[in-house]
Amino acid sequence: xxxxxxxxxxxxxxxxxxxxxxxxxxxxxxxxxxxxxxxxxxxxxxxxxxxxxxxxxxxxxxxxxxxxxxxxxxxxxxxxxxxxxxxxxxxxxxxxxxxxxxxxxxxxxxxxxxxxxxxx
Amino acid sequence: xxxxxxxxxxxxxxxxxxxxxxxxxxxxxxxxxxxxxxxxxxxxxxxxxxxxxxxxxxxxxxxxxxxxxxxxxxxxxxxxxxxxxxxxxxxxxxxxxxxxxxxxxxxxxxxxxxxxxxxxxxxxxxxxxxxxxxxxxxxxxxxxxxxxxxxxxxxxxxxxxxxxxxxxxxxxxxxxxxxxxxxxxxxxxxxxxxxxxxxxxxxxxxxxxxxxxxxxxxxxxxxxxxxxxxxxxxxxxxxxxxxxxxxxxxxxxxxxxxxxxxxxxxxxxxxxxxxxxxxxxxxxxxxxxxxxxxxxxxxxxxxxxxxxxxxxxxxxxxxxxxxxxxxxxxxxxxxxxxxxxxxxxxxxxxxxxxxxxxxxxxxxxxxxxxxxxxxxxxxxxxxxxxxxxxxxxxxxxxxxxxxxxxxxxxxxxxxxxxxxxxxxxxxxxxxxxxxxxxxxxxxxxxxxxxxxxxxxxxxxxxxxxxxxxxxxxxxxxxxxxxxxxxxxxxxxxxxxxxxxxxxxxxxxxxxxxxxxxxxxxxxxxxxxxxxxxxxxxxxxxxxxxxxxxxxxxxxxxxxxxxxxxxxxxxxxxxxxxxxxxxxxxxxxxxxxxxxxxxxxxxxxxxxxxxxxxxxxxxxxxxxxxxxxxxxxxxxxxxxxxxxxxxxxxxxxxxxxxxxxxxxxxxxxxxxxxxxxxxxxxxxxxxxxxxxxxxxx
Numbered sequence: 001x002x003x004x005x006x007x008x009x010x011x012x013x014x015x016x017x018x019x020x021x022x023x024x025x026x027x028x029x030x031x032x033x034x035x036x037x038x039x040x041x042x043x044x045x046x047x048x049x050x051x052x053x054x055x056x057x058x059x060x061x062x063x064x065x066x067x068x069x070x071x072x073x074x075x076x077x078x079x080x081x082x083x084x085x086x087x088x089x090x091x092x093x094x095x096x097x098x099x100x101x102x103x104x105x106x107x108x109x110x111x112x113x114x115x116x117x118x119x120x
Numbered sequence: 121x122x123x124x125x126x127x128x129x130x131x132x133x134x135x136x137x138x139x140x141x142x143x144x145x146x147x148x149x150x151x152x153x154x155x156x157x158x159x160x161x162x163x164x165x166x167x168x169x170x171x172x173x174x175x176x177x178x179x180x181x182x183x184x185x186x187x188x189x190x191x192x193x194x195x196x197x198x199x200x201x202x203x204x205x206x207x208x209x210x211x212x213x214x215x216x217x218x219x220x221x222x223x224x225x226x227x228x229x230x231x232x233x234x235x236x237x238x239x240x241x242x243x244x245x246x247x248x249x250x251x252x253x254x255x256x257x258x259x260x261x262x263x264x265x266x267x268x269x270x271x272x273x274x275x276x277x278x279x280x281x282x283x284x285x286x287x288x289x290x291x292x293x294x295x296x297x298x299x300x301x302x303x304x305x306x307x308x309x310x311x312x313x314x315x316x317x318x319x320x321x322x323x324x325x326x327x328x329x330x331x332x333x334x335x336x337x338x339x340x341x342x343x344x345x346x347x348x349x350x351x352x353x354x355x356x357x358x359x360x361x362x363x364x365x366x367x368x369x370x371x372x373x374x375x376x377x378x379x380x381x382x383x384x385x386x387x388x389x390x391x392x393x394x395x396x397x398x399x400x401x402x403x404x405x406x407x408x409x410x411x412x413x414x415x416x417x418x419x420x421x422x423x424x425x426x427x428x429x430x431x432x433x434x435x436x437x438x439x440x441x442x443x444x445x446x447x448x449x450x451x452x453x454x455x456x457x458x459x460x461x462x463x464x465x466x467x468x469x470x471x472x473x474x475x476x477x478x479x480x481x482x483x484x485x486x487x488x489x490x491x492x493x494x495x496x497x498x499x500x501x502x503x504x505x506x507x508x509x510x511x512x513x514x515x516x517x518x519x520x521x522x523x524x525x526x527x528x529x530x531x532x533x534x535x536x537x538x539x540x541x542x543x544x545x546x547x548x549x550x551x552x553x554x555x556x557x558x559x560x561x562x563x564x565x566x567x568x569x570x571x572x573x574x575x576x577x578x579x580x581x582x583x584x585x586x587x588x589x590x591x592x593x594x595x596x597x598x599x600x601x602x603x604x605x606x607x608x609x610x611x612x613x614x615x616x617x618x619x620x621x622x623x624x625x626x627x628x629x630x631x632x633x634x635x636x637x638x639x640x641x642x643x644x645x646x647x648x649x650x651x652x653x654x655x656x657x658x659x660x661x662x663x664x665x666x667x668x669x670x671x672x673x674x675x676x677x678x679x680x681x682x683x684x685x686x687x688x689x690x691x692x693x694x695x696x697x698x699x700x701x702x703x704x705x706x707x708x709x710x711x712x713x714x715x716x717x718x719x720x721x722x723x724x725x726x727x728x729x730x731x732x733x734x735x736x737x738x739x740x741x742x743x744x745x746x747x748x749x750x751x752x753x754x755x756x757x758x759x760x761x762x763x764x765x766x767x768x769x770x771x772x773x774x775x776x777x778x779x780x781x782x783x784x785x786x787x788x789x790x791x792x793x794x795x796x797x798x799x800x801x802x803x804x805x806x807x808x809x810x811x812x813x814x815x816x
Contacts, residue, residue, distance in 0.1 A: 059628055094696035099716070099721055
């Protein structure tokens, strides 16, 4: 229905998902498939870049909830970046900042992953 | 009327013949000459024969039977008339005096028998003409009628020219027309179309009949061409009639001789023709069947029945491939003259069964010798009456939906024709089955729709039917799922006489799954509200319960406000839900204490993150509790309604009664969204605070 796209690219020691468009109950399965694939490939350090994400519904938020536990169990994380104020508000309303690390940009998130891997 | 007419015709012909006979008796002794009176006698003979002809036509009006019956009747009549003539020919005491040009009867008895056999043979001749005409006119083409009428004209001309007045100088007329008539006989002998339409059995009869008719007509022709008793008798009775009978006998001989040969040639194709006929009618029936697909069992049974009919198969069965979620399953939906066990045996070759071949190749398979083919070799010696097999795929939109099988108990039982006709049949069947399945699906869809309507009613009943009635606070509420059922929830709890709790919740996602959680949430809230008056505590407990029961990607946002009438306070906790809108004199606020959605995380983090807020209300204050369906409602351009519009609107209409405030907000949102609708579940609870009187 509405346009939604997930672009996947790999950085050094982490994977980046770029979300674009409208993430709701109809488009959520696309994102789920992508996450599923990352987990199958044992890529647990995931940065989700929300720069071009225009809308996220509760079903869209549910996708992150579905995978965060598995990712963290494998000593990885899902970090969110580049949120527009509107999208951030939706995350914030639900209390996501308590559950997820949210950064201004990819660079910050990538640095965080590097630090963590040094400690680990 | 018809009976009267027939009686009159018989009497007329009888009378005329009697007069002719009387004339003949007189003629034996008295010379009457060849003048006008002789012509009058001929006229009476013709009139008498015409009356008999008219009588026969009247008789035939009862209806013309099948060609073969007509021929049978003619044969019987002809043979008996020839027999009569033959018997009369050997009767003692009869004879003709041999004159120079014409033989005359020795006595009046001979004259009588001459008349009798002439009439009998004449009637047979008329009958043969009528019968042959019917046959010739079958499937007539251009020229059929013309040729036949030409023959008739020449026939009568030849008869007429045999009158004494045309003797001598004009004799060539008779000879010429006779020769021309014979030519027309040959021309008309090729009109044998009717034979094609006979069944095989009828064709066999036809061969016998036409052979006998040929023989009988030939015999009659020969008898009349030689100086036999019959010839003499007929010449004496009526020269023209002798010509008439002779020509017709020749025609009969030629025509039925041709019939005999033609039928002989058609005999090998008789079976094929018959089968084409039945194929045609069966396919026609099936075409009709395509529209009668409401009973699936009837449909598939007819299919196997028709399959046997058109191919002459001993048994037939239809297998459909049903796509279940895991694998496609082959199911025999109809078997005709074969048991399920036998089908199982036929397909039991583990390496490669005929069914597998058709499924994999989507092509038809013809096995001429079951005992030899590697796919069915295992059947050899099992005693099954299956010697050849034909399997046809049913292909709909490029995918295989089933296989139609037919068997015969003789090897090489099927030919290319069978394969072709069954392929055509399979196309029809595919359409019929597709249609039947579509109907089934739409019935199923209708049923599901009904079920959803039931669910919708059930869910409506989960929402409070009675609203709090208290002079201190006025409450209005509305909830509308975007699909049949939804995940929005609101409820009222009377904690005590002066304390009312209001909860609004929103399950993530939409539709049926959300609706189930919504019902669960109601149960949890109703029971927990009796255990604590603290909204924060209630949410913490609710989170614990839901965390264990929700699937991972599901969560619930909720806001719980407890209104204390005695103290004019509202205590509020929020679990990831939209903030409460508070419209107060001069101060319009979004009340948003920290809090996580329910089911997102374990107890400890939730407890740490969730706060409780206490507000004091004043008379005229308006509180809005709602779900994100309100704020995220979009206009056709995709812009959300948002918090600002909601608050502005609430400020403008805050003085209206609670119900009106609610209706205005909902109608504004309806207008805002336009035709597309809100697109999400939508819930709104409006509380208007009047306060207690003591407050002033």
